[in-house]
Every structure is written in structure tokens, then in C-alpha cells.
Amino acid sequence: MLERGIDIRECFGPHTIRNRDWRTIWSLKDRLPHGSQYRSALAMDRELAEQMLAAEQAEAELDLYEEKTEPAGPAPEGYTIDSYLLLSIIDALQGVQAAVIAAAGGDPPRMTPMPRPVTAVDIVRDAQRDESMQGLIDQFTGSTWEDE
Numbered sequence: 001m002l003e004r005g006i007d008i009r010e011c012f013g014p015h016t017i018r019n020r021d022w023r024t025i026w027s028l029k030d031r032l033p034h035g036s037q038y039r040s041a042l043a044m045d046r047e048l049a050e051q052m053l054a055a056e057q058a059e060a061e062l063d064l065y066e067e068k069t070e071p072a073g074p075a076p077e078g079y080t081i082d083s084y085l086l087l088s089i090i091d092a093l094q095g096v097q098a099a100v101i102a103a104a105g106g107d108p109p110r111m112t113p114m115p116r117p118v119t120a121v122d123i124v125r126d127a128q129r130d131e132s133m134q135g136l137i138d139q140f141t142g143s144t145w146e147d148e
Contacts, residue, residue: 076119090114
């Protein structure tokens, strides 16, 4: 926190001493780097992992027949040119691996690119495209007895 110019002692204590609110720390904890001790402690917390898995299983049981509306890729936060270049290298290596396997006479694996960040514009654009395509399909297909 000192690296960011925040002394934790300023967030706690009586109002006469406190210059900042404790919510400052609460908001900064989510912006800590992925390699920080806090994130490492969260990743290694067994009780938290069990709670997260239980919540995921409960959500999966409830949403068996509902379509997913969340973005397909990660959030753009923390996505830099370095991240872009590393993902491009991984995609290229997958292509090379598939080419080597195909050249050896084997059946190459299906190449799936690494997920890129998804923005709100991308989500809206995809939704509009889906609506447009559904409208086009509806134009060329007749109504069925189920629609009536």
C-alpha cells in the first residue's frame, strides 16, 4: 500500500487521527496485482475454494436450461499490449503444433484461439447480429403449428 502512497494507519483509528476511510483499502484490494500475497492467499484458501465450488454447483443446478448472458472472454482490465502479444504467440504455437501433427500424418487437434477481452460494445454488436440473423431466418421459414 505504501507503493501507492497509502499508509494503512491513515484508514483506521479515531476520527481525529484518521485521514482516510477503511473503504479505501477495500476498493484497492481488488486492484492488487495477480502475483500479490493477498491474491496468493485467496488462491490457496481451501475453505474459500470449497464455498466457491458449492456456489458454482448450486448455480449450475438452477441454470440448467437458461442461456448464458455473461461475456465469453475476460474483462479488459489489465489487458495490455504485452498480454495481446503473448496471446498471439500462444495462438501461433498452437497452429505450428497442428501443422507438425498434420505433417506427420496424424489428425491435428482443433485449434481454438485464447480468449480475448470482451467489451460492452462487442456484447451489444453480437446481440444485434443475432437478432438480425434470427429475423432473416424468420423471413424464409414459414410459421409452424408450434408458433401459433
